[in-house]
Every structure is written in structure tokens, then in C-alpha cells.
Amino acid sequence: MTPPRHVARRDPRAHWLLLLLGLVLLLATLTVHGLVTGLGGGSGPAAAVTGGDPGAAATSAAGVPKPVAAGGPVLRLDRPEPVSRTMPDRTIALTFDDGPDPRWTPQVLDVLRRHHAHATFFVVGARVNEHPELVRRILAEGHELGSHTFTHADLASQPGWRRDLELSLTRKAIAGATGREVTLLRPPFSSLPSELTGPGYEALRDAAGSGHLAVLADRDTRDWERPGEAQIVKAATPPRGRGAVVLMHDGGGDRDQTVAALDRLLPELTGQGYRFTTVSAGVGAPESALPASAGTRLSGTALRWTQRGAGWVAGAMNLLLGIALVLGVARLAVQVFCAQRHVRRVRRNTGPRPEVRAPVSVIVPAYNEAANIAATVRSLVASAYPALEVIVVDDGSTDGTADIVERMRLRGVRVLRQANAGKPAALNTGIRAARAELLVLVDGDTVFQPDTVYRLVQGFADRSVGAISGNTKVANRRRLLGRWQHLEYVIGFNLDRRMYDVLECMPTIPGAIGAFRREVLLGVGGVPADTLAEDTDLTMKVLRAGWRVVYEESAIAWTEAPSSLRQLWRQRYRWCYGTMQAMWKHRHALRESGAGGKLGRRGLPYLMVFQILLPLTAPAVDVFALYGLLFLPWSTLALSWFGLLLLQALTAGYALRLDRERFGPLWALPLQQLVYRQVMYLVVVQSVVTAVIGNRLRWQRMVRTGEAAALVTAARAG
Structure with a gap:
């Protein structure tokens, strides 16, 4: 899906050289510190005293x-x-x-x-x-x-x-x-x-x-x-x-x-x-x-200040690691606490409550989604929901996406065509054409389960709820990259969503699956088009308008994750840059009251710390780990690494259990820390540099393969 085309200057490149030089300088500085602090003492293996002869x-x-x-x-x-x-x-x-x-x-x-x-x-x-x-x-x-x-x-x-x-x-x-x-x-x-x-x-x-x-x-x-x-x-x-x-x-x-x-x-x-x-x-x-000589004295003075500077840098790195560790443990504690509260809340809500069966319009914006659109539409039509219409908005596709849907001749499915104007414009076209008061927004590569729509909209029984996030799952997880993203979705995204739900500060309803009241969307002016993370921008607008945004974990949508590191980079680059745009756009929520204030004082600081600031420090942390390999006892280093890995594995296991997923993908967790994590923090570095120097990022569209739809269809047939 492409938004309105932005004229973009060339992406920054020099910052990678500066980052590399900075990391090399940091390693050299830490090496100096390691050499001058790892000093021994004592004399050699002298023989017994011989009487001085x-x-x-x-x-x-x-x-x-x-x-x-x-x-x-x-x-x-x-x-x-x-x-x-x-x-x-x-x-x-x-x-x-x-x-x-x-x-x-x-x-x-x-x-x-x-x-x-x-x-x-x-x-x-x-x-x-x-x-x-x-x-x-x-x-x-x-x-x-x-x-x-x-x-x-x-x-x-x-x-x-x-x-x-x-x-x-x-x-x-x-x-x-x-x-x-x-x-x-x-x-x-x-x-x-x-x-x-x-x-x-x-x-x-x-x-x-x-x-x-x-x-x-x-x-x-x-x-x-x-x-x-x-x-x-x-x-x-x-x-x-x-x-x-x-x-x-x-x-x-x-x-x-x-x-x-x-x-x-x-x-x-x-x-x-x-x-x-x-x-x-x-x-x-x-x-x-x-x-x-004067030159020797000057060299000695420079050497002393270099050593002192190395000590200050090492001290700063120790402080940074300490802060990061405390924040990480605190984050985990809050996530687990909120997840438990969310579980108890879900159990309390299993009793009799008003059932929502109002008509629902599902809007599917599509741009060159030929690989997945048929499976997406079929899964929506097969929904076990009594009053459902599906609106596919073709945003100027060149691969026959609209033709595929029209040839299917499915009841309750409409196809709207428009010149390419971007995903927000396509969504707004669908919103205007929708007949129902409850709207579900779905990406063109997403496959629903039969009960997804029903479960997704039940939260609207509470009139204070303006929007609901569903549970996005990675379908193409057979390869290593897919497993890594699966773990990220389950551990990071879904644990966070449970926490956001309890703290009432949900910053993002994913584009793959989200439900909104029509009046809410019209009240906030529709889907915004001035950021690259329109889903985050829209969710923040809903919160600032005073509505509650909740998470429905049982409403499952299967999506196709990037199948190559290049595609992953492009997707996450857009997500990260767009999230920063949305955070800046809604920074005034910090001083608001109500739902907007909860976003500003809970959600935005959390995003700033854990999605921007800590990832920005991650390259330095990796350099510090290399320094540890050179100068720290390997037993201490191994114990620390395995301890952190065990903590992550326990967190991952807990998150997988909450999502009713198998524990098999846990074997990929150690490798995720050695490759996938580095890609994610380099994305943040690139995004921040792009924002700081004032470049406008173009939409980075992921090439769809149809693998996810095929896997879900095969699983259902089995």
C-alpha cells in the first residue's frame, strides 16, 4: 500500500561511517581502560632465599x-x-x-x-x-x-x-x-x-x-x-x-x-x-x-587525560548497562503484572454480557496484493458473523488485484477502484462507502479465522470503547526469519498490548486488524495521511479524543511477515520512522487529561525509552560485550549472558503460553539475539538520523509472496 508520493532526498549514508568510527573509537577507549585496570602485582617465582650470596x-x-x-x-x-x-x-x-x-x-x-x-x-x-x-x-x-x-x-x-x-x-x-x-x-x-x-x-x-x-x-x-x-x-x-x-x-x-x-x-x-x-x-x-623534553612532557599529559577519559567512558558504559538492566527488569515486571491482570479481566468477562451483533463493514485497502487478496477476502466472507459486508478498495493496483476480487463474485463483497493515492486515502474511501456503524480495517495480506470478526467487535458493548486491537500472528514462520518475527510479535507486541490495555494507553492498533466505531473515525477526521505510521497516528488521535482503546487477544489475524532481511528492513524502517512522526505529532498529549493524558504520560514515555532511546544505545552495548570478551573472565561473561538468555526464555515461554502457542520456536531465541536484534536497533539508528537531518522517508512497500495465505489455507484444510 502506498500513501501519497513524497519527494524525498537521498537517504543519509555518511552516518553509517560515523557510527562505525564511533564504535571503533569506543572499543579502543574501552581497550585502553581494560589494559590499564587489569593490572596484577607481585614478583616472579623466586627461589628460596639463599642467604644473599x-x-x-x-x-x-x-x-x-x-x-x-x-x-x-x-x-x-x-x-x-x-x-x-x-x-x-x-x-x-x-x-x-x-x-x-x-x-x-x-x-x-x-x-x-x-x-x-x-x-x-x-x-x-x-x-x-x-x-x-x-x-x-x-x-x-x-x-x-x-x-x-x-x-x-x-x-x-x-x-x-x-x-x-x-x-x-x-x-x-x-x-x-x-x-x-x-x-x-x-x-x-x-x-x-x-x-x-x-x-x-x-x-x-x-x-x-x-x-x-x-x-x-x-x-x-x-x-x-x-x-x-x-x-x-x-x-x-x-x-x-x-x-x-x-x-x-x-x-x-x-x-x-x-x-x-x-x-x-x-x-x-x-x-x-x-x-x-x-x-x-x-x-x-x-x-x-x-x-x-617538552614533547615528552606534552605526550605524557595527553596520555594521562586519555587514560582518564577512558575511565570516564567505561564508567558511563557501566552506568548505562546498569540503567538498561534495571529498566529491562522493571519492564518485564510491569508486563507480567499487567498480563496477569489482563488474564483475570478476561476471565471475569467470560460470564453473560450484552452480545454485539450489529452490522459490520470490513474495509480492505489493497495495492498490488494479487498474491494474498483472494485468501483474505475468502476468510472474511467465511466469518461466522451474521451481518457483514466487505469493501475492497483498490488503490491503483497494477497487478490485477481488483480483477481477482471481482472474478470471485462473492456475495457481500464490493470493489471500489481509485487512482493511486495511498493507504490512508483508500481507507477513507472505504469508510465513506461503508454502510455499517462498526468498521473493521484489514490489510490486504491478512487472513481471518471464522470467529475473528465476532470476537473483535464484542468489546463495543462498552460504550466508552472507541476502538479495538486484534491479535496479529505471523503465518509464515517456518524459516528462521519468520520464527524470529513470530517471537517478536508474541513476546514484544502482544505482551505490550496487554500492558497498554491495562494501563489504558494503547498507542497502536495494527493495520492488519482493528475495529472502530464509525462515529469515532469521522470525529477524528478519518485516517491521517501525514505520517508513515497511519495506524499509530490514528490510534493516538482516538485516545486524545477521549475514547478507550482495548485489546482483544482472542481475535486472531494471520499476516505475512517479511521473508528477507531487506524486506524486513524496509518495513521496520517505515514503522519506526512513522512511529516517531506520530509521537512528535501527539507530544502535546503530555499535558492533557483523560485518555489523552494517559497516552502522553504512560504510552509516549514508554515508546521513547524502549523503542528509541535504548535501541540507540544498543550498538555501544554490543561493543561493551566485545570488550568483555577481551578483558573479563569468560566464566563471568558466560554466566551473565546465559542468565539474561534464561530470563528472556522464561518471558518468551510465558508469552507463548498466554497466546496458546507452542514452545518449539524458543530454540531460535539465542540466534535472535545475535542477528535479529542488531537489525532492529540499526533500523532505529537509521530512522533517527533520517528524522534529525530532515529527510522525508518514502513508503517502503513489502513484496508479497502469498506464502502466508497458502499456509493458513493448508492448515485449515488439514
């Missing part, structure tokens, strides 16, 4: 020179032969990894200041960006900084480009926070030189090429295992007055034992003649922190 390792790992494995913890590897250095006797370089941490780093600094000791802090670049003030405090109090990579990555297992990136980003982060560049490096998950592996040694050699000096440890306290204060003090104490680089942690977990052990270790060893200094000062090297 660097020569205790009898052999070295393959690929690690023996002098390195048996040498000191400070390694210079940018020369043909590696050079290692050790701390002088009674000199301890305390080192702290995995910070800065907003809770533990200040406590460690307080203890060091109280005992007049200095230390070296190997910081994680991502945490530097989170707490730059702590890094500045470390330098201001005379301590030393070193790199511990940007994301606490195991350099030995990373490709070369990732190693370079980890070190470069950490340098920039520190430069952006302090104006200084660092040259010291301690790789995460490292410990004593004797524990160095071949890949780990190669990673340190590569880092030396960019000016880094590697620092391992003589004493690994393994404080990340929380062995107790006494054990940490024991592990940090060198034997026989020797010097040592001691590995501890000020981040990456609960460090209360570390702080307590440090407060005990410092006075004990100071009393034994030990001095506590930085790594560079301990080995007599120049200061390791060098002034950073």
Missing part, C-alpha cells in the same frame, strides 16, 4: 650469561659484555614495586621519612596516570623512580613492539607527571638474577637499547604473599653485614604487613650500622632521573 646459583638458565645469573642485581646490558653491580657492604637499597597506590604508598613514604631513609620506587605507568601527585611526592622527598612497565606486563612473553610500547608509555607517563624521564627498569614478575630466564634476559637487552638500566634484587621478601611481618623482616635482612637490593611492594594488594615490617626493619638495621639509600646512589651512579 650471588654465587649461590650453580647454573644459569639457557641464554643467560653465567656472570649475569651469578652477578649483582644492577645490570648494564648496552655493551658487548654485560656489566653487573652490587651494593657495598651495609648498604641497602629498598625498592618498592607495583605503585603508586593511594593507600599504601603514602604510608610507606611516611615510614621512610620518619626514619630518614631513602628508597627506589618502580612505578607502573598506568598507576602513575591515576595518581601523579604521589609520584611527585616520591621525588620531592628525595627518593628515586624507576619503570615497572605501563600495564605490569611480563616483558619476557611479549613481542618486541609491545615491550617498546610498555617502556615508552611509562616514560611518558612519568614525564607528564614530574617533568623527568627515568632510566631504571625492573621488569614485572622478576626477582633474583639467578632466576632470570633466557626470554627475560633478551627483554632486558632490548630495553637497554632504549637507555634503560635493569635492576633486579638480592633479597626478595615475597611480601605479596603476606607471610607475616617477622618473615618479611627476615627475608629483607642481608647476612653478615653485606649490602643488598631488597624487593618489596607498595601496591598491587594489601600491604599492611609490608608497612609494619618496614617500620621495624629500618631502626633494627640502622642500629646495626646499615644505611638506606637509592639504587643509583648505592652503586655510585649519576642520578637516574633526567629532565624530559
Whole structure:
């Protein structure tokens, strides 16, 4: 069916590129957040404490020179032969990894200041960006900084480009926070030189090429295992007055034992003649922190704001998902509550009540409906209703639609022909020609059951009812796309209609099956032609005129759903765009009273939230799900997905039971979430963009195949 032809500009196309770029940018932003927040802590699998003797390792790992494995913890590897250095006797370089941490780093600094000791802090670049003030405090109090990579990555297992990136980003982060560049490096998950592996040694050699000096440890306290204060003090104490680089942690977990052990270790060893200094000062090297260039400082500042922005985006996405989940659960609760009330109402109405047997005129607008029109008209004529006329309005068909109906020569069927003017004009032609006061409007591809008309009009026994919606069902549901639409009709449309009925704010009587009082249609000026969803527009006008609009679930009409994704897209694009037109047209219902006010304050907000706003956010939600696949535990993700799927399946099962349908199509529900849902929200995106830029959408007519009519006819014959 075609409405009056609109002159339309070319559909927008650039928005798809913008959407894709936006989603890629969102994924990249979330990836940044995932990398910088999924940080571990702790040192590597160090061997048991050997008493601090660097020569205790009898052999070295393959690929690690023996002098390195048996040498000191400070390694210079940018020369043909590696050079290692050790701390002088009674000199301890305390080192702290995995910070800065907003809770533990200040406590460690307080203890060091109280005992007049200095230390070296190997910081994680991502945490530097989170707490730059702590890094500045470390330098201001005379301590030393070193790199511990940007994301606490195991350099030995990373490709070369990732190693370079980890070190470069950490340098920039520190430069952006302090104006200084660092040259010291301690790789995460490292410990004593004797524990160095071949890949780990190669990673340190590569880092030396960019000016880094590697620092391992003589004493690994393994404080990340929380062995107790006494054990940490024991592990940090060198034997026989020797010097040592001691590995501890000020981040990456609960460090209360570390702080307590440090407060005990410092006075004990100071009393034994030990001095506590930085790594560079301990080995007599120049200061390791060098002034950073303006470009490096600027890059570091940009990096920090990028990381913060990624955190804000991730927080916003978490908030969005939380809101969507709450709204979804609330919607389901309201739907189920209203459905139960609707069921009870239907049961109460099964008793004796006035029977409606007034004459009914059925109006069938038809444009190129040759595939289905015969089955549609036959089903109407076969209705078990005593006083029925059928008016087929041919709207300039070019496929012989009117001729098919005329050749049938059925009693009580009239054919009216008009030049193509659109579906609303055809309906209005039929309304003017109708003889009855009760009118049923039917699409040209719809097949009624024998009792459909009778059941549909019984609600008019209540004089406050101006229009009644029937129950539309998908006939061609044998293929996967048809099953998806069947589930959508039953779960979405029909559950919603029960809710709308109870809340008295029904926004749409479907074009496939709806009954109206003639006086109502004449009172609202007939079927409107200025929107592409004339059924929604008309229903809203009826409500605003003060009439009740109800739902009759037992009045069933079988319709042919789109059989291809292209046809589905065109149909839903028109529906969505037309619905938005109708919502805007009737926005003033928000401040009305009576039935119009219920539409404005119940129906319109519901449509806005669940048919426009949430679908618009769905692409971002899918990107967030992809982010979850990359960074969240698969068990958590799978549990969440199956939990939501189970909730949807229970809802679908309940809706199918209400509609007296079989549960078989439920197997298609998981696939519906992976394909069909994306098509639906992309339709909303396209519709909103079309509306925002001011384009007028032309009527998107679906090509009929006649499959639905054939299936219904065969089912009846069987």
C-alpha cells in the first residue's frame, strides 16, 4: 500500500561511517581502560632465599650469561659484555614495586621519612596516570623512580613492539607527571638474577637499547604473599653485614604487613650500622632521573587525560548497562503484572454480557496484493458473523488485484477502484462507502479465522470503547526469519498490548486488524495521511479524543511477515520512522487529561525509552560485550549472558503460553539475539538520523509472496 508520493532526498549514508568510527573509537577507549585496570602485582617465582650470596646459583638458565645469573642485581646490558653491580657492604637499597597506590604508598613514604631513609620506587605507568601527585611526592622527598612497565606486563612473553610500547608509555607517563624521564627498569614478575630466564634476559637487552638500566634484587621478601611481618623482616635482612637490593611492594594488594615490617626493619638495621639509600646512589651512579623534553612532557599529559577519559567512558558504559538492566527488569515486571491482570479481566468477562451483533463493514485497502487478496477476502466472507459486508478498495493496483476480487463474485463483497493515492486515502474511501456503524480495517495480506470478526467487535458493548486491537500472528514462520518475527510479535507486541490495555494507553492498533466505531473515525477526521505510521497516528488521535482503546487477544489475524532481511528492513524502517512522526505529532498529549493524558504520560514515555532511546544505545552495548570478551573472565561473561538468555526464555515461554502457542520456536531465541536484534536497533539508528537531518522517508512497500495465505489455507484444510 502506498500513501501519497513524497519527494524525498537521498537517504543519509555518511552516518553509517560515523557510527562505525564511533564504535571503533569506543572499543579502543574501552581497550585502553581494560589494559590499564587489569593490572596484577607481585614478583616472579623466586627461589628460596639463599642467604644473599650471588654465587649461590650453580647454573644459569639457557641464554643467560653465567656472570649475569651469578652477578649483582644492577645490570648494564648496552655493551658487548654485560656489566653487573652490587651494593657495598651495609648498604641497602629498598625498592618498592607495583605503585603508586593511594593507600599504601603514602604510608610507606611516611615510614621512610620518619626514619630518614631513602628508597627506589618502580612505578607502573598506568598507576602513575591515576595518581601523579604521589609520584611527585616520591621525588620531592628525595627518593628515586624507576619503570615497572605501563600495564605490569611480563616483558619476557611479549613481542618486541609491545615491550617498546610498555617502556615508552611509562616514560611518558612519568614525564607528564614530574617533568623527568627515568632510566631504571625492573621488569614485572622478576626477582633474583639467578632466576632470570633466557626470554627475560633478551627483554632486558632490548630495553637497554632504549637507555634503560635493569635492576633486579638480592633479597626478595615475597611480601605479596603476606607471610607475616617477622618473615618479611627476615627475608629483607642481608647476612653478615653485606649490602643488598631488597624487593618489596607498595601496591598491587594489601600491604599492611609490608608497612609494619618496614617500620621495624629500618631502626633494627640502622642500629646495626646499615644505611638506606637509592639504587643509583648505592652503586655510585649519576642520578637516574633526567629532565624530559617538552614533547615528552606534552605526550605524557595527553596520555594521562586519555587514560582518564577512558575511565570516564567505561564508567558511563557501566552506568548505562546498569540503567538498561534495571529498566529491562522493571519492564518485564510491569508486563507480567499487567498480563496477569489482563488474564483475570478476561476471565471475569467470560460470564453473560450484552452480545454485539450489529452490522459490520470490513474495509480492505489493497495495492498490488494479487498474491494474498483472494485468501483474505475468502476468510472474511467465511466469518461466522451474521451481518457483514466487505469493501475492497483498490488503490491503483497494477497487478490485477481488483480483477481477482471481482472474478470471485462473492456475495457481500464490493470493489471500489481509485487512482493511486495511498493507504490512508483508500481507507477513507472505504469508510465513506461503508454502510455499517462498526468498521473493521484489514490489510490486504491478512487472513481471518471464522470467529475473528465476532470476537473483535464484542468489546463495543462498552460504550466508552472507541476502538479495538486484534491479535496479529505471523503465518509464515517456518524459516528462521519468520520464527524470529513470530517471537517478536508474541513476546514484544502482544505482551505490550496487554500492558497498554491495562494501563489504558494503547498507542497502536495494527493495520492488519482493528475495529472502530464509525462515529469515532469521522470525529477524528478519518485516517491521517501525514505520517508513515497511519495506524499509530490514528490510534493516538482516538485516545486524545477521549475514547478507550482495548485489546482483544482472542481475535486472531494471520499476516505475512517479511521473508528477507531487506524486506524486513524496509518495513521496520517505515514503522519506526512513522512511529516517531506520530509521537512528535501527539507530544502535546503530555499535558492533557483523560485518555489523552494517559497516552502522553504512560504510552509516549514508554515508546521513547524502549523503542528509541535504548535501541540507540544498543550498538555501544554490543561493543561493551566485545570488550568483555577481551578483558573479563569468560566464566563471568558466560554466566551473565546465559542468565539474561534464561530470563528472556522464561518471558518468551510465558508469552507463548498466554497466546496458546507452542514452545518449539524458543530454540531460535539465542540466534535472535545475535542477528535479529542488531537489525532492529540499526533500523532505529537509521530512522533517527533520517528524522534529525530532515529527510522525508518514502513508503517502503513489502513484496508479497502469498506464502502466508497458502499456509493458513493448508492448515485449515488439514
